Amino acid sequence: MKTGDSFSKNDIEKTSLNFSELRNKGIEYLQELGGDIWTDYNLHDPGLTILEQLCYGLTDIGYRTAYPLEDLLVKNKDLPIDARANAFFSPSDIFSSHPVTNTDLRKLIIDRFDEVQNVWISRLKNEGFHEEISGLSRIEVLPKLRFIRKLSADQHAREDFINRLKKFLNANRNMGEYFSEVCLLQPRPVEIKCNIHLPEQNDIEQTLSQLFLSLFEYIYVPVRFRTPDEMLSENQTIEEMFAGPRLIKGFLPDEPAKERIRVLDVDILQRLFSKADGVVKCEVKSIVCGDTESQKMTIDPDHFFHLLKDTGQYDSNARFDYLYSQLKVFINEKEINLLHKDVINNLLFEKWSKKYRAYSMGDQKEKTFNEKLEKTYRDPGNYHSLQRHFPLIYNIGPEGLADSEPEEKKAKASQLKAFLMLFEHHLGGHLSQLANLNHFFDIDFSSPNEPAFRNEWINSVPNWATLFPDHQLPASQTESQEAYLKKKNAVYDHMLARFGEELSEVPWKISARLHLLRNEKEYLLAVIRHKSLFLKNVDRLGYNRSKGESIGAPEVPGENEIAGLEEIICLKSGIPLRNKPIVKKLSEQPATLLAPGEHYHNIEQLHHNYRPVRLTELPEFSENENVNLSPSFLGGIEIKLLFRETVNPQNYRISRKTSDDQNKIQVIFRKETRKWVRLYEGKNEADALRFVAQSINYFTELNHHAEGFYLLDHILLLDMLADSQFGFSFKSEYGDNFFGTMADESWSQTESERQNSLQEFFLCAPDADNYRFENKQWLLQNNEGKVIATSAPLPDTENPVVDRQVEKAKNYIRFFSSPEEKNGAERYAEMEKIRLMGSIAGRNFGQRRLVFQRRLSNGQIINEDFFDFQVSFLFPDWPARFQEARFRDFITELIRERIPSHIKNNILWIDRNQMQNFESVYQKWKDAKARQKEQSDKHHLAKLAFDVYTEIQTLKAAK
Known part of the structure; x- marks a missing residue:
């Protein structure tokens, strides 16, 4: 079987290092090109001497080029490779990610909070076929032993910790997720009544301390940090070690949390104590909690079993009273009345702190990575001129020629020197690029005018200044700036591909086509700068890709509070990051009152009196300069046309030059296809062109400032549900209400009451006696006569058939409440109906649904599925780029x-008015949510959140 071609970095071209092969190859070329005029290829021939010197130079270049790439990236002696500049990210930077799973978030909380012993996260899940709020989580925190002591002594410690943890969770939540409750578990002291039998000659203190350690580990479920060596010894790969969030106290294995202890059972404790080394026999009799003594003890909600005494005046030994109060120790069946408690306690905490300590990692976890950056500096750009190796008879070495030598001889030497410098230019340039390889791959694009390579090599050429007038150095660049930028652009594409990323140039091509970028240089600079910015932040962008927005001040000063996806979209599209507010009043720009603009309809007269403006004749302008625009310019044109057409130089014309010095130069603008308006009148053409340039610059900047968007995470609007009631609604295949909570008495005060009402619906709906027709609606009642649910209003009818309604309700019940294995065929038929029916009479045919609802304090009813993993993106529709269908498709994709x-x-x-209305309500809600501290704020915040919800629903309906 034929294998495909391949290449390896180890397959170096051997010819470049083989002097003889290069020399023979050169002679072959000479014979082929000049065999009829040059036949002497012996060693004494000057041409062969030159060839040999060039071959020697090529072998030197080949040798330096064959240096390990890592060595070529070292900038200076005694310095390592600049990892960040070359986009070499450490494993913790590139393999880690923002917490995604419960395990990830547990790791981060335990790592960041010294007060946390362990933490449990429970996510509220949807069950069945109803649509309710998803993404909510409850956090239960078990405090560390020393923090428990602080909680008993400081009444503000609990509140301060919970506030800090909530702020931390807000800053580290995922998109579509929220933490509904944070619970700091409270201690419930327990005592264990037991007898411990030890053999004679036993180290009592060691045995009891080890037994207590096992008990502590069982009760408090501690988490142990690992060192890098420990992780490797557990067969963890580098990718597995650094997966998940970045930790600072060590490594935590990627494993689910052990369940917290909610029940203490004598039998379990009996087995636990019996396994302790040195214990002959153990008798666990009972568990004592306050006045209660039992064989099995269940902890109260929001509490945990506590083995230490952390109340009253602090005494290190007194803390352990609960451990010893019900404990009896026997040696050879004889009870020991005196135990060295202080020794046992010290041994216990010594073992505990040693096993469950945090590690000050520092650079330890990056040790292997940093070692790889320590390479050898080769100084590949140190060029030694070929002319220094020629025999003295050639007169081109450092010795040169005496002033007494004939001019002809000097001329011949200079000719040979100039001829050789053509070759040295390439040899020196190659080494110069090799020496600046680290700079060429530098991801920080801060030098757009950087030459392709530097000309330091020329300093090695003997007496080079004699060849140039006034001793001026020749230009170092051998390519245009545009060519260099294209090469840099290709390099950045390669470096982005290392991380599986690509930065499409479509957004900037659209900008160039719309004249927001004036030429190819501006286009390339814009693209390269965004690629550079993306590369410099690729580790953070990858880490935060699923991170949601945090409302309020960031948990860490200087930390970015926006969603990770928002930052990625901005960098990949060229949209300014956080350019808010988007709506900017045009009246902020000063305008000079000119005479009402004249409109020109006669095209022939227009061409005769005015000429087009060429982009090349427009002067450079300052972004800070003001431009005076007439009211007719700002007010007489629709906003989309204003943003799109004012940046196009083809829409401007200036009056033609005449011999009459009294004539003033005018600038006119095309407001419509055959309608032009006068904008400016000045003394000369230079001022007119400057006005055009300033106008284009102003509206280019206006477009830039109008670009932006809002990413609204729906779950953040949960504040509107304060003091709301719970209900449900069955939706038909057309989205209409079938049966649901409509009557006032049907609404529930709690979620559990709603579940009971729903169960009652399933029980009562099949019985025709539970239906009553009233006010064109069916009312479904339970056995006590309470209205459980109400149907949608029916068309006018005198004799509605209850059997038909009951049969329809039964069908809904079978679909929503029956086990899947019994009604799988019916659900399959339901999906087939959706597939086959499609859209009927302009209405979408979909799946029947059970939607949970809330009725707010203002009487409004909203569906809970609004908060169910949904986000809304709001883009302005008037900036020039945002009007382009291709740009919108790019953003959508x-x-x-x-x-x-x-x-x-x-x-x-959305249009400008819609955006202005949204920004008004959004900013009020966001400001209120950021400063929310007291319960008294919740009603005001609920109103503001509802205003945002209403605005979103209005915009979606108008879509």
Whole structure:
């Protein structure tokens, strides 16, 4: 079987290092090209001497080029490779990610909070076929032993810790997720009544301390950090070691949390104590908690079993009273009345702190990576001129020629020197690029005018200044700046591909076509700068790709509070990051009142009196310069046309030059196809062109400032549900209400009451006696006469058939409440109906649904599925780029490619008035949520959140 071609970095071209082969190859070329005029290829021939010197130079270049790439990236002696500049990211930078799973988040909380012994996260899950709020989690924290002591002594410690943890969770939540409750478990002291039998000659203190350690590990479920060596010894790969969030206290294996102890059982404790080394026999009699003594003890909700005494005046030995109060120790069946408790206690905490300590990792976890950066500096750019190796008779070495030598001889030497410098230019340039390889791959694009290579090599040429007038150095660049930028662009494409990333140039091609970028240089600079910015932050962008927005001040000063996806979209599309507010009043720009603009309709007269403006004749302008625009310019044109057409130089014309010095130069603008308006009148053409340049620059900047978007995570609007009631609604295949909570008495005050009402619906709906027709609606009642659910209003009818309604309700019940194995065929038929029916009479035919609902304090009813893993993107529709269908398609594809697959997205393109209304309500809600501290704020915050919800629903309905 034929294998495909391959290449390896170890397969170096041997010819470049073989002097003889190069020399023979050179002679072959000479014979082929000049065999009829040059036949002497012996060693004494000057041409052969030159060839040999060139071959020697090529072998030197080949040898230096064959240096290990790592050595070529070292900038200076005694310095390592600049990892960040070359996009070499450490394993912790590139393999880690923002917490995604419960295990990830547990690791991060335990790592960041010294007060946390262990933590448990429970996510509220949807069960069955109803649609309710998803993404909510409850956090239960078991405090560390020393923090438990602090909680008993400091009444503010609990509240301060919970507030810090909530702020931390807000800053580290995933998109579509929220933490509904944070619970710091409270201690419930327990005592264990038991007898421990030890053999004679036993180290009592060691045995009891080890037994207590096993008990502590069982009760408090501690988490042990590992060192890098320990992780490797457990057969963990580098990728597995650094997977998940970045930790600072060591490594935690990627394993689920052990269940916290909610029940203490004498039998389990009996087995636990019996396994302790040195214990002959163990008798666990009972568990004592306050006045209760039992064989099996269940902990109260939001509490944990505590083995130490952390109340009253602090005494290190008194803390252990609960451990010893019910403990009896026997040696040879004789009870020991005196135990060295202080020794046992010290041994216990010594073992505990040693086993469950945190590690000050520092650079330890990056040790292997940093070692790989320590390479040898080769100084590959140190060029030694070929002319220094020629025999003295050639007169081109450092010795040169005496002033007394004939001019002809000097001329011949200079000719040979100049001829050889053509070759040396390439040899020196090659080594110069080799020496600056680290700079060429530098991801920080801060020198757009950087030459292709430097000309330091020329300093090695003997007496080079004699060849140049005034001793001026020749130009070092051998390529245009555009050529260099194209090469740099290709290099950045390669470096992005290392991380599986690509930065499409489509957004900037659209900008260039719309004249937002004036030429190829501006286009290349814009593309390269964004690729450079992406590369410099690729580790953070990858880490935060699923991170949600944090409302309020960041948990860490300087930390970015926006969603990771928002930053990725901005960098990949060229949209300014956090350019808010988007709506900018045009009246902020000063305008000079000119005479009302004249409109020109006569095209022939227009061509005769005015000429087009060429882009090349427009002067450079300053972004800070003001431009005076007439009211007719700002007010007489629709906003989309204003943003799109004002940046196009083809829409401007200036009056033609005449011999009459009294004539003033005018600038006119095309507002419509055959309608031009005068904008400016000045004394000369230079001022007119400057006005055009300033106008284009102003509206280019206006486009830039108008670009932006909002990413609204629906779950953040949960504040609107304060004091709301719980209900449900069955939706038909057309999205209409079939039966649901509509009557006032049907609404539940708690979620558990709603579940009971739903169960009652399933029980009562099949019985026709439970239906009552009233006000064109069916009312479904339970046995006590309470209305459980109400149907949608029916058309006018005098004799509605209850059997038909009951049969329809039974069908719904079978679909929503029956086990899948019994009604799989019916559900399959339901899906087939959706596939076959499609859209009927302009209405979408879909799946029947059970939607959970809330009725707010203002009487409004909202569906809980609004908060169910949904986000909305709001883009302005008036900036020039945002009007282009191709740009909108690009944004849509980008969002759907990068957003987590379980998140539903709504992309809305809205006009200026809609954006202004949204920004008004959004900013009020966001400001209030950021400063929310007291319960008294919740009603005001609920109103503001509802205003945002209403605005979103209005925009979606108008879509």
